[in-house]
Amino acid sequence: MSAVLDAPPEVEQRTRGRGTGLFRAFWRWHFYASFLVIPILFVLATTGLIYLFRFQLEPLLHADLMKVQQPPGLVAQPYDTQLQEVRAAFPDATVVSMTEPSAPNRSTVFSVETKSGNRDVFVDPYEGKVLGSLNPDRTVSGVAILLHGELMAGRFGDAVIEIAACWAIVMALTGYYLFIRGRVARARRRAAGAAGAVLRSRHGRTGAVLGLGLLFLVVSGLPWTGFWGAKTQELATSHGTSFWGEDPGALSNPTSTLDESLPHSHAVPWALGKTEVPRSDPANRTESVATVDTAIEVGRRNGLRSPMTVALPSDTKGVFSAIGYAFNNPAQERTLHVDHYGGRVVSTYGYKDYPALAKVVSQGIALHEGRRLGLFNFWLTTVFCLGVVFMCVTGPMMWWRRRPKGKALGAPRGRLPLRTTPGLAVLVVALALFLPLFGATLVAVLLLDQLVLRRIPRLGAWFNVARRHAV
Incomplete structure (x- = not known):
């Protein structure tokens, strides 16, 4: 992802008047892609940083709820006892799930559904008392997640992010071309002590390092998107595969899925997001009725890692779904469905x-979230996010320095020679087909260029549109 929103005078002089060179054409597309991509990337990078540090940040902000002290000699209360306290404190709510304390000094967390929305309820595991509750979507990390996923604007926000992700690929590819082709001119300007030369070089070098990482994050994040992700999932399903797992032993109502059971816990493994939940048989009521403690014990006996999350049955036919901790290793993701009666493993x-x-x-998502390779992945992702913020700041700074003083945008003038460069034409068409929202917005941009900007002289001058017909 290079980063030249401006180019060296040497390059500009060599290409002035020709307009058909790849350098100027790529510079122009890099320039316009940046206008769309930079604001979104800045939001994604900053919210991504917050999400990375959520386990350090939230306990500091909500220590009264999330942290507890273990009294000497006192053991934790049974989870079923804690569950009853939650139900007493929220009599009109439905308890959806419970997550074990992540450490001896941490609370037990229950996810509940109330008439006013979902809440996370925190319980002191030793005294068994309810400490309080939070709206998970209104915490700092909760807001960051919503911004990161859909800009808190629903399907529209999701579409904006997907479009920006598509154009980020364009920005990265054109940036690499500019970085390689413009290296000599940048070196000359640096040696001559030209204004802005150091900033331009730092921007370009940082972008060259970040570019591959950006491409990986964009691709690994596409399965989340509402259009590309949904359509590709449909295509994968029609060919006998899937983005996520579908439990072959599931016997439940098709509308009862783990991601609906745990809407705000963020504890469901990605591949299990659409897994149907098996059912208990009420005919076995004569047997002992299982509890959340039963599900935890069954999980431990079957090798599930703690802290486990248990989705509670919603009715007499429901099951306890014990989800093992697999935060840093998706290969350890495993869920047991425990019968409501007798505590047998249904599937x-x-x-x-x-x-x-x-x-x-699953592996790509874990890398995307900075948790697959332990601290190395965590800090590498942190540095990457900071680098993206740096790029989002220095790019506009370079444009601001070189912008014309008159009433013009200062966009580079260049045309993609698609007719004389078949390989480039194939690449553009392939990207448009693989990323439909990119293709749609590309057509919209080209139509705007041909039908509006070239027909209105003042707009054409402001956008620095080439006079001859071109792409």
Whole structure:
């Protein structure tokens, strides 16, 4: 992802008047892609940083709820006892799930659905008392997640992010071309002590390092998107695979899925997001009725890692779904469905059962979130986010320095020679077909250029449109 929103005078002089050179054409597309991409990338990078540090940040902001002290000699209360306290404190709410404390000094967390929305309820595991509750979508990290996923604007925000992600690919590819082709001119300007030369070089070098990472994050984030992700999932399903796992032992109502059962816990493995939940048989009521403690014990006996999350049955036919902790290793993702009566394991489903595509997506998501390779992945992603913020700041700074003083945008003038460069034409068409929203917005831009900007002289001058017909 190079970064030249401006170019060296040497390059500009060599290409002035020709307008058909790839350098100027790529510079122009890099320039306009940046206008769309930079604001979105800045939001994604900053919210991504907040999400990365959520386990450090939220306990500091809500220590009264999330942190507890273990009294000497006192053991934790049974989870079922804690569950009853939550139900007493929220009599009109439905308790959806429970997550074990992540450390001896942390609270037990229950996710509940109330008439006013979803809340996370925190319980002191030793004294068994309710400490309070939070709206998970209104915490700092909760807001960051919503901004990161859809700009808090629903489907419209999701579409904007997807379009920006598509054009980020264009910005990265054109940036690499500019970085390589413009290296000599940048070196000359640096040696001559030209204004802005150091900033331009730092921007370009940082972009060259970040570009591959940006491409990976864009591609690994596409499965989340509402259009590309949904359509590609449909295509994958029609060919016998899937982005996520579908439990072959599931016998439940098709509308009862894990992601609906745990809407705000963020504890469901990605590949299990659409897994149907098996059902208990009320005919076995004569047997002992299982509790959340039963599900935890069954999970431990079957090798699930703690802290486990348990989705509670919503009715007499429901099951306890015990989800093992697999934060830093998707290959350890595993869920046990425990019968409401007798505590038998109705079915089990995990990473080894995922379709091949779901395994790839799970690993990609873990890398995307900075959790797959431990601290190395965490700090690498942190540095990457900071680098993206740097790029989002220095790019506009370079444009601001070189912008014309008159009433013009200062866009580079250049045309893509698609007719004389078949390989480039094939690449553009391939990107448009692979990324439909990119293709649609590309057509819109070209129509705007041909039908409006070239027909209105003042607009054409402001956008610095080439006079001859071109792409």
